[in-house]
Amino acid sequence: MTDDQTTAAPTTGYAPVNGLEMYYEIHGEGGTPLLLLHGGLFNIDLQFGALLPGLSENRQVIAADFQGHGRTNDIDRRLHPADLASDVIGLLAHLGLSQVDVFGFSVGGAVAVHLAIRNPELIRKAIFSSVSYAPEGNRVEGDGAPMEFKVEMIAGTPMEAEYLAKSPHPDLEHLQVLLDKIGAFDASVDVWSDDDIRGIAAPTLITVGDCDMFKLDHMVKFLQLRGGDVNGDFVGVPASQLAVFPGTTHFNGLARTNLVLDVVTTFLDAPLPTPAA
Numbered sequence: 001m002t003d004d005q006t007t008a009a010p011t012t013g014y015a016p017v018n019g020l021e022m023y024y025e026i027h028g029e030g031g032t033p034l035l036l037l038h039g040g041l042f043n044i045d046l047q048f049g050a051l052l053p054g055l056s057e058n059r060q061v062i063a064a065d066f067q068g069h070g071r072t073n074d075i076d077r078r079l080h081p082a083d084l085a086s087d088v089i090g091l092l093a094h095l096g097l098s099q100v101d102v103f104g105f106s107v108g109g110a111v112a113v114h115l116a117i118r119n120p121e122l123i124r125k126a127i128f129s130s131v132s133y134a135p136e137g138n139r140v141e142g143d144g145a146p147m148e149f150k151v152e153m154i155a156g157t158p159m160e161a162e163y164l165a166k167s168p169h170p171d172l173e174h175l176q177v178l179l180d181k182i183g184a185f186d187a188s189v190d191v192w193s194d195d196d197i198r199g200i201a202a203p204t205l206i207t208v209g210d211c212d213m214f215k216l217d218h219m220v221k222f223l224q225l226r227g228g229d230v231n232g233d234f235v236g237v238p239a240s241q242l243a244v245f246p247g248t249t250h251f252n253g254l255a256r257t258n259l260v261l262d263v264v265t266t267f268l269d270a271p272l273p274t275p276a277a
Helices: 003-007 044-048 081-095 107-118 158-166 172-183 194-198 216-225 257-269
Strands: 011-017 020-027 034-037 061-064 100-105 123-129 204-209 241-245
Touching: 011 081, 020 081, 034 044, 034 081, 034 107, 044 061, 044 158, 061 081, 081 107, 100 107, 107 123, 123 257, 158 172, 194 216, 204 216, 204 257, 216 241, 241 257
Parallel strands: 034 061, 034 100, 100 123, 123 204, 204 241
Antiparallel strands: 011 020, 020 061
């Protein structure tokens, strides 16, 4: 990596989509663009800041802030994967892109799954990080009721500081509205069938922490539906793969930068499988 690559400022802009001014950044150049989709209450910098230099070393990377996150405004609309996916489709149209690789974490992972199933023509390869495809994959804490988030719970954290520093409406009242929407997100997430997951066209990398909010047996089933969990020495390494990051929770799911970069870039750089005759 050269000094120019590590210090070059990204191209930034706002895409007018669905009543939003959706903030985006473009880093690097070359290859199939990689689209980064962050998790709830995170933003481009909080989720992917440490990864961006390595990810953009040999490819163009596009990172976006979701509705109400980072530099993107909020609107009177729930947070739902279908709506957020529609925003992403609008962003890609704004940028004139017909196909990308996608790397989505948590909320962004749910959006990436939605895109891979509903808009397969847009996705060449997909990375689904720390996300399940059905409720049985989720670890249920307490009485199972949706978690209620309050601004006091994140007081003094980087999430609060980033929100107040970057949001178009930087006050605690708007932050509480966003927290309410994030708290309700799980109840609105799409539930996909085994056939939906099996039918995804894009080669898939699934990542999860070994102490994440998703059950490991569910993630193995996710892999199996994608054609994985085989004896690769005899039948070859499948195009879809699973990475379990050790000592990793949901909150710090991408924190081991070197490990994540190696896993993700190796997957993205691998040739596409040869279509069956």
